[in-house]
Amino acid sequence: MSVIIAGERSGVGKTTVTLALLASLCRRDRSVQSFKVGPDYIDPMFHQHVTNRACRNLDPVLTSETYVQQCFARHSQLSEYAVVEGVMGLFDGIGHRESGMEHGKEKRKSTDFASTAHIARLLDLPVVLVIDCSRLSGSVAAIAHGYKSFDPQIKIAGVVLNRVGSDRHLSLLKDSLKSLQLPILGVLRRQDNITIPDRHLGLVPTAELRQLDAVINRLADLGDTCFDWQSLLPLLKSKPLPISSSPHLPTPYSPVRIAIVRDRAFNFYYQDNLDLLQQLGAELVYWSPLVDAELPKDVQGMYFGGGFPEVFAQQLAENITARNAVKTAILKGMPTIAECGGLMYLCEQITDFEAKSWPMVGVLPTSALMGGRLTLGYRRAVALQDNLLVKAGKTIYGHEFHRSRLTSTPNQPLFDTSRYDSEENMGYEGWGLPMNVYASYVHLHWGESVEIPQQFIQQCRSYSSLI
Known part of the structure; x- marks a missing residue:
C-alpha cells in the first residue's frame, strides 16, 4: 500500500x-x-x-x-x-x-x-x-x-x-x-x-x-x-502492483568508463540517471576534484552534477592539478556534462558570498557570481543547436535551483527557455563547446528521455576511438 x-x-x-x-x-x-x-x-x-x-x-x-x-x-x-x-x-x-x-x-x-x-x-x-x-x-x-x-x-x-x-x-x-x-x-x-x-x-x-x-x-x-x-x-506494507514494460535498451557492445564527480562539493544526481548510464554500458568511476590530483585512468567521459562548489571554492581552486586535468581533457574533446554546480566549476572563476574570487577550470569564458536572488522553477527548454545531448529543435524539461548568476552570456546558447507553467520567457541558457561540452543550470531527469544518455554514451565511444 x-x-x-x-x-x-x-x-x-x-x-x-x-x-x-x-x-x-x-x-x-x-x-x-x-x-x-x-x-x-x-x-x-x-x-x-x-x-x-x-x-x-x-x-x-x-x-x-x-x-x-x-x-x-x-x-x-x-x-x-x-x-x-x-x-x-x-x-x-x-x-x-x-x-x-x-x-x-x-x-x-x-x-x-x-x-x-x-x-x-x-x-x-x-x-x-x-x-x-x-x-x-x-x-x-x-x-x-x-x-x-x-x-x-x-x-x-x-x-x-x-x-x-x-x-x-x-x-x-x-x-x-x-x-x-x-x-x-x-x-x-x-x-x-x-x-x-x-x-x-x-x-x-x-x-x-x-x-x-x-x-x-x-x-x-x-x-x-x-x-x-x-x-x-x-x-x-508494500503490495504487488502491475508494472508496464520498460523501454528496450540496446545491449552494450563495448564498455565506456565515465568519471562521475561525487564529493561534498558535487552530489546532486538522480539515481535513475546513473542507473540508465550503467544499463547502457557505462562503467561509473567516482572521483573528487576536492581531493584527487588526477582524473581516473582511461575514462572517456565526465559527468559533473550540481552541488555547492561555492562553499568549497577555495579547496577546489587550490587543487590545481585536478583543474588542469579537467581542462586538458575537455580541450582534447572529452564529452562532458556539467549541470549547475558543475557548470560553475568549468567557469573561469567563482565569486563567493563574501565577494572572494577563486579560479576554476576556465574552459567557459564566464564567471559565476553568488548573490541573494534565488532562481527557482521548472523549465521548458528548446535546443537552439545540436549539442552533446540533444538535437536542435528538441524540447526538454528540467528544473533550476541556484543563487548564482553568470557574468556573461554565450554567443551561441544551447537553449531558449521558458517557465513550464506559463509562457513567460526566461531567456537564453546553456554553454557548449563544439559537441563535447554540455553545461547548463537546468537539471535534467533522463527517465523519460533515454535518448539523452544514449547520445552521451555514443559520443564517449566516438571520443575513445580517437585516442
Missing part, C-alpha cells in the same frame, strides 16, 4: 516525520524503499543515509505521469515497506496545467499538477497529513476537515500532530479532532535536540554532517515512541 507523508504547508515537519519513520523501521531490520515527490536532491540523500537504498524521485514534470507510476511500482516491490515524502503543502503544484498531460498530451484541467495530491491520485495512495500545532489548538479540526474534504479523490488516512507543547495542549488537540473521526497516527513533541542545519539552498547535505548518525539515532528513538505503529504498519 504505502502512504504519502504530506504537509498542510511547507515547513511543518514532513522531513522530520519521514526520517523518524524510516529510521525506526530500519532499526527493526525492516527493508524500506523511500520516494520523494518533486525535483529535490537533498532530502533523498537523508533517506538513503537511513535506508541504505537510493531514494527515487517522483516528478511528472521532469518525467511523466506514466513514468512516476512505473518507477513507484518497480521499486516499491523490492522492499517490505514503502514511504513517500511529499513536497510543499498537499495541494501545492505548479498551477493551471492539464492532469494527464505528458509533455503536451492534454487531458483534463488541474490546478495542482506535480503536487503531492497529484502523486497520491496517480498512485492511489492514502495520505498522512502532518500538521504544525505549535500555534493552534481547537483550530486543528478546521484545518484537518478542510484537507479531508477538499478533494474527494484524496484519502486522508490520518494526521500526525507535530510540535505539540504539553499534555494539556495535546488534550485540546485530541478533543477538537474527535468529531472528525480522523485517526491520530503520531504525536511529536517540540524537539530541541533534533536539528539538521540548513543554508541558502535548503538542508546541508549528508556528506557534510559529522554528527548525522547521532541525529538519526535520536530520530529513530522518536519514531519508536511517537507513532501508532499498529495502525501505520499495515498502511506502509
Whole structure:
C-alpha cells in the first residue's frame, strides 16, 4: 500500500516525520524503499543515509505521469515497506496545467499538477497529513476537515500532530479532532535536540554532517515512541502492483568508463540517471576534484552534477592539478556534462558570498557570481543547436535551483527557455563547446528521455576511438 507523508504547508515537519519513520523501521531490520515527490536532491540523500537504498524521485514534470507510476511500482516491490515524502503543502503544484498531460498530451484541467495530491491520485495512495500545532489548538479540526474534504479523490488516512507543547495542549488537540473521526497516527513533541542545519539552498547535505548518525539515532528513538505503529504498519506494507514494460535498451557492445564527480562539493544526481548510464554500458568511476590530483585512468567521459562548489571554492581552486586535468581533457574533446554546480566549476572563476574570487577550470569564458536572488522553477527548454545531448529543435524539461548568476552570456546558447507553467520567457541558457561540452543550470531527469544518455554514451565511444 504505502502512504504519502504530506504537509498542510511547507515547513511543518514532513522531513522530520519521514526520517523518524524510516529510521525506526530500519532499526527493526525492516527493508524500506523511500520516494520523494518533486525535483529535490537533498532530502533523498537523508533517506538513503537511513535506508541504505537510493531514494527515487517522483516528478511528472521532469518525467511523466506514466513514468512516476512505473518507477513507484518497480521499486516499491523490492522492499517490505514503502514511504513517500511529499513536497510543499498537499495541494501545492505548479498551477493551471492539464492532469494527464505528458509533455503536451492534454487531458483534463488541474490546478495542482506535480503536487503531492497529484502523486497520491496517480498512485492511489492514502495520505498522512502532518500538521504544525505549535500555534493552534481547537483550530486543528478546521484545518484537518478542510484537507479531508477538499478533494474527494484524496484519502486522508490520518494526521500526525507535530510540535505539540504539553499534555494539556495535546488534550485540546485530541478533543477538537474527535468529531472528525480522523485517526491520530503520531504525536511529536517540540524537539530541541533534533536539528539538521540548513543554508541558502535548503538542508546541508549528508556528506557534510559529522554528527548525522547521532541525529538519526535520536530520530529513530522518536519514531519508536511517537507513532501508532499498529495502525501505520499495515498502511506502509508494500503490495504487488502491475508494472508496464520498460523501454528496450540496446545491449552494450563495448564498455565506456565515465568519471562521475561525487564529493561534498558535487552530489546532486538522480539515481535513475546513473542507473540508465550503467544499463547502457557505462562503467561509473567516482572521483573528487576536492581531493584527487588526477582524473581516473582511461575514462572517456565526465559527468559533473550540481552541488555547492561555492562553499568549497577555495579547496577546489587550490587543487590545481585536478583543474588542469579537467581542462586538458575537455580541450582534447572529452564529452562532458556539467549541470549547475558543475557548470560553475568549468567557469573561469567563482565569486563567493563574501565577494572572494577563486579560479576554476576556465574552459567557459564566464564567471559565476553568488548573490541573494534565488532562481527557482521548472523549465521548458528548446535546443537552439545540436549539442552533446540533444538535437536542435528538441524540447526538454528540467528544473533550476541556484543563487548564482553568470557574468556573461554565450554567443551561441544551447537553449531558449521558458517557465513550464506559463509562457513567460526566461531567456537564453546553456554553454557548449563544439559537441563535447554540455553545461547548463537546468537539471535534467533522463527517465523519460533515454535518448539523452544514449547520445552521451555514443559520443564517449566516438571520443575513445580517437585516442
